[in-house]
Amino acid sequence: MRRVASAALLAIAIGLGVLMPARAQVAPITTIPVETARAFAPLGLLAAGSVVCAVTSPMIGTVMLGREMTLNEVYRSTLNCALGPIGWVIGPALFPDVTVPGGPTGNPPSSDPRQAHGRNINIPPAGETYFVANEILVELDTGTSQRYLDALGRALQLTPQEKLTFALTGRTLQRLRIDGTRSVPDTLRALRRFGGVVKAQANFKFLGQQGAPATTRESTADAASAQYVVSKLNLLEAHKITNGDDVLVAVLDSKIDTRHPDLAGVVADEYDVLGGPAPPHLHGTAMAGAIAAHAKLVGVAPKVKLLAVRAFTGERETAQSTTFNILKGLDWAASKGARIVNMSFAGPADPMLRNMLAAAHRRGIVLIAAVGNAGANSPPLYPAADRNVIGVTATDADDKLMLQSNRGPQVAVSAPGVDILAPAPDGGYQITSGTSIAAAHVSGVAALLLARNPKLKPDDVRRVLVRSAHAVAGKRNDTGAGVVDALGAVNSLH
DSSP: OHHHHHHHHHHHHHHHHHHHHHHHHHTTOSSOOHHHHHHHHHHHHHHHHHHHHHHHHHHHHHHHHTSOOOHHHHHHHHHHHHHTHHHHHHHHHHSOOOOOTTOTTOOOOOOOGGGBOGGGBOOOOTTOOOEEEEEEEEEEOTTOOHHHHHHHHHHHTEEEEEEEEOTTTOOEEEEEEEOSSOOHHHHHHHHTTSBTEEEEEEEEEEEEOOSEEEEEESOOTTHHHHOHHHHHTTHHHHHTTOOOTTOEEEEEESOOOTTOGGGTTTEEEEEESSOSOOOOOHHHHHHHHHHHOOSSSOOSSTTOEEEEEEOOBOSTTOOEEEHHHHHHHHHHHHHTTOSEEEEOEEBSOOHHHHHHHHHHHHHTOEEEEEOOSSOTTOOOOBTTTSTTSEEEEEEOTTSOBOTTOOOSTTEEEEEEOSSEEEEETTTEEEEEESHHHHHHHHHHHHHHHHHHOTTOOHHHHHHHHHHHSBOOSSOHHHHTTOBOOHHHHHHTTO
């Protein structure tokens, strides 16, 4: 209302300025001729119209812009009402926008689109639904003041939830909750009007990639026959050369049963991104066991050291996480010196995750992910489709592709992923399928390679896995280079 009143006062002043010279000339005259009154009538109408225009234009502008107009914008609109085209010319000079690159002075955000960083604001494509419905992630310019963030929050009805600087990328990200009625895409579009916004996007969702419900079992008497992985990957022969001794493998997943007999002594450290008590989960426990089981079952690399990162939550075999939680897990794993990160999950293309993966790759971390279980018609899923990640699909005991597997050039190699016997919470066991556990098997082979030659870079590991894989029936986009061979990969390092 103060801005409406200011506009009205400015319009009245302009109107009086127009009329005052005429009033000075006619002051001595006690009676105004009808002709003179008619001559000055349009000026009075102009003044009155200016007041009406000034009062209503901020209201109209607020509706059109989706935010309250700044005082300078109100003044410019008033000049436009009073002076027409002349106001269009002199308005920006008299009342310019205040630009606040990064907001270090604490002034309110600029609404000048020329100051926006819209090219770095990622809006989910039409039809994309895998993101938190009332959250966005934002990176602001270095030095942005709290006053600036508060002003932006008021303008777009955003409430800060978390703020974290990631050591791996050096970037500080804000997780903001949307309190108004705007959708995530609309809020991101509105951000384009504000200076100081370096990057912004949705807080995407990612799902653990088990292709069928896991079935638990008490007995492991038939473990030898059920674990066709052992013969398929030539594990017993490979273990005569290396067991993956002390290679740090981060399992970025749901909560792992670290007390399971098959995982005793292999968990070097734990990090709970989500916080709060939670029972061990089927998905994370199975992934850890595929890599490092060493009691009743034979893991691919039984002497690795695991970094158990709980970034996912869910019921039964389902597991779900978000961009922000995955970034926190990756950053922690890198800080602990992880050589390999197993990512048995999939989701949409994610710019902030892409930046983190690129930084991890430069650090020398081998990144391995499940290509997904959405089927042949699915678009590429991430992080497996990222250029810095080794994408893994699932095959069965006969080297046939699991039908639910995604296809595409992102498939680097295949690994057993159908009807796999793996550890389950509370000391149990489960039969599970999916590109998730196939990826875990490849993470284990990568650990064998790094134990054999710690100087290998991520691209070296990819080349060895691809060249040593044995070809199977199917297109290159279906099964990649073929099924990984632990013995063949290790022997290729001679």
